[in-house]
Amino acid sequence: MATQAPPIEITLTSREIFTTLSFFKLGTFGSITFPILVPPNGMAVFSFPVPRENSLILDLLALYATVDNVLDVTVYVDNKVLLWDGQFNNNTYPPGGILFYERGILPTVLNELSVIIYNSSNQTVYFYMRIEFGLISSHIYGNLLKNYFSVIEQVIGS
């Protein structure tokens, strides 16, 4: 009688899926820094539209301002506030930035990552925002939601 290969079941966390996607190069993963000039007593609006048919997963967010305590910073993910700091000070944040992955979350941007910054000082301030990210196709992300989280939905929906 022909032997039948045993089925393989893999139990993964959603964070583990993120790692696996990067290992198999299923998307673009990496680090990028956006420099933003904020004029004296003015404001700056920065926007990063996610390429069509893609989803941007935020792994890490690192911020740096050339002057402390003069910037009012708000970071939006699809028009929802991810971070607000009314008086940005570099020492409020850990060197290297906020590692979402380590905190057990992976914010996902479907349309736009944006930042609005107000400068209350009389000098030009440079603000730097670095993200570590995974850019995966919406098709893959949609199927992850559909297949992987369907069980979670049943639990929280009942």
Added chain:
Amino acid sequence: MSQQAPMIIAEEFREILTTLEKYGKVEYKTIADTFYIPSEGSIAIIIDVELYRPGEIYLLLEVGFQSTVTCLEMTVLVDGNMYGYEPCYQPRLYQWGINFFKDGMIVTAKNYIWFTIKNPTSNPAYTTIRVGFIPISKDLFAKIEQKFFSVIKQVIGS
């Protein structure tokens, strides 16, 4: 007739990598070197995976960086994809470089890793780059892909 129990792999993918290292299937390596970049000049560093380790690919786990000059412009390309872009290096945005592995990512390099560093200042720079990586045979990678990834593929592909 005895029936073989289904094989359940509940390990995290990073745990699989740790296990492979423990049993001598892969070895972690660190290389570092210091480069001179003239004022308003640039350098390119290319790690040709196929040339140095035929039959192997690299899993890039971390990149460390330090320089005598800040605001360097850096780009990291892996197999034609941009894995890092820093227009004006600020140490505060990094903590001992980028630890992809700790941040949940594994950068798989099948062909080459290409660093480009530009020094826009009028001062010459001495820049040290450290790379932590695991060479893994293409055969072993293919086996992992075959056994491990098939289940993931069901989730993201349907």
